[in-house]
Amino acid sequence: MTDHVASAEHGFAEQYGRRPAGVWSAPGRVNLIGEHTDYNDGFVFPFAIDRRTTVALGDRDDRLVRVASTFSPETVEAHLDTLTPDTVSGWAAYPLGVVWALAEFGADLEHVRGVDLHIDSDVPVGAGLSSSAAIECAVALALDEHWGLGLDRPTLAKVGRLAENRVVGAPTGIMDQSASLLGETDSGVFLDCRSLDADVIPLGFAEAGLSLLVIDTCVSHTHATGGYAARRASCEAGARVLGVESLREVRVDDLDRARELLDDETFRRVRHVVTEDQRVLDTVRTLREQGPGAIGALLDASHVSMRDDFEISVPELDLAVETAQAGGAIGARMTGGGFGGAAIALVGDERVPEVRRRIEAAFAERGYREPAIFTVHAAQGARRDA
Numbered sequence: 085m086t087d088h089v090a091s092a093e094h095g096f097a098e099q100y101g102r103r104p105a106g107v108w109s110a111p112g113r114v115n116l117i118g119e120h121t122d123y124n125d126g127f128v129f130p131f132a133i134d135r136r137t138t139v140a141l142g143d144r145d146d147r148l149v150r151v152a153s154t155f156s157p158e159t160v161e162a163h164l165d166t167l168t169p170d171t172v173s174g175w176a177a178y179p180l181g182v183v184w185a186l187a188e189f190g191a192d193l194e195h196v197r198g199v200d201l202h203i204d205s206d207v208p209v210g211a212g213l214s215s216s217a218a219i220e221c222a223v224a225l226a227l228d229e230h231w232g233l234g235l236d237r238p239t240l241a242k243v244g245r246l247a248e249n250r251v252v253g254a255p256t257g258i259m260d261q262s263a264s265l266l267g268e269t270d271s272g273v274f275l276d277c278r279s280l281d282a283d284v285i286p287l288g289f290a291e292a293g294l295s296l297l298v299i300d301t302c303v304s305h306t307h308a309t310g311g312y313a314a315r316r317a318s319c320e321a322g323a324r325v326l327g328v329e330s331l332r333e334v335r336v337d338d339l340d341r342a343r344e345l346l347d348d349e350t351f352r353r354v355r356h357v358v359t360e361d362q363r364v365l366d367t368v369r370t371l372r373e374q375g376p377g378a379i380g381a382l383l384d385a386s387h388v389s390m391r392d393d394f395e396i397s398v399p400e401l402d403l404a405v406e407t408a409q410a411g412g413a414i415g416a417r418m419t420g421g422g423f424g425g426a427a428i429a430l431v432g433d434e435r436v437p438e439v440r441r442r443i444e445a446a447f448a449e450r451g452y453r454e455p456a457i458f459t460v461h462a463a464q465g466a467r468r469d470a
């Protein structure tokens with residue numbers, strides 16, 4: 085039994101005084117490339133990471149759902165007959181939002197019995213590694229299997245997104261939940277966010293002698309307020325002016341025309357999305373044809389586009405990226421929604437200590453908070469563990 089299963093079972097027993105009926109887990113994700121393209125119906129290429137959220141579940145005789153976790157002292161309960169998006173808030177909005185969203189996708193919850201859930205996680209919160217999607221996906225899969233709902237994984241991804249959009253209140257896309265549910269060991273998930281067709285593609289980092297370093301700046305972010313929603317609104321406004329349903333339909337060749345029709349800021353938002361979609365396609369092709377050692381320039385270009393056109397980077401992320409590049413990373417970029425969180429760097433194994441040392445020194449020199457720097461591996465998506 086792996087450690088996280090034993091500790092989930094232990095946590096459940098401490099909380100509820102009995103053994104759980106089952107244990108499920110779902111990973112956080114790193115987005116290799118394709119940022120703010122998902123809600124524009126475009127392409128993304130994330131992978132599930134070896135940091136997981138674990139849910140231990142036990143049956144009840146009534147219609148209550150109770151949730152407890154290692155990251156909050158409070159236990160929250162909701163009644164299956166009265167649960168609505170407006171009746172939950174705080175961290176419990178993630179698991180309870182999923183319960184509500186399952187019914188929205190046609191799951192018949194009228195005849196199921198309630199459950200007790202205990203949630204444990206080693207996905208860092210606020211780092212842009214989708215700790216929220218990991219909770220949503222672990223709970224969604226656990227309830228789907230325990231209640232025998234029969235929803236497939238793409239639908240469970242939509243359940244998680246709906247919980248996030250309506251209950252948590254963050255207008256996010258489908259990428260994080262898709263990575264968490266569809267990821268496989270040592271592979272990335274190349275997802276077409278319009279059709280939801282997913283191709284699982286081997287990354288080959290280890291064979292190429294490469295490590296994927298995460299630099300968590302510890303500048304915390306949230307997507308339920310401000311910048312994320314504003315960027316999404318700009319993209320939608322740009323699409324309206326250009327007469328397309330989504331920016332997915334705009335090609336790099338169309339950008340000259342777009343420049344004439346859009347104000348400067350909207351144009352730059354659009355240019356980021358359109359070029360980023362192309363970079364995702366180029367990354368997947370380059371990876372297949374030449375291997376991971378050849379994708380560095382695309383990662384670097386993605387960061388510049390987010391920094392200058394989409395304007396979602398922060399000085400700490402720029403410093404992490406620039407220092408990693410100067411230290412010999414083959415490519416680096418911020419990852420996730422932006423306004424804080426983490427950067428990633430693809431680094432030759434032998435350069436990892438040096439890159440880490442340089443970033444720590446650069447942060448100390450600027451008086452920034454000490455970053456958390458660690459390697460991640462592409463891991464299996466959501467699963468039942470016990």
Ligand code: GLA
Nearest residue numbers: 119120256257258259420421
């Ligand atoms: C967050 C959202 C995703 C996606 C990214 C940006 O992680 O949850 O849906 O939009 O930001 O690529």
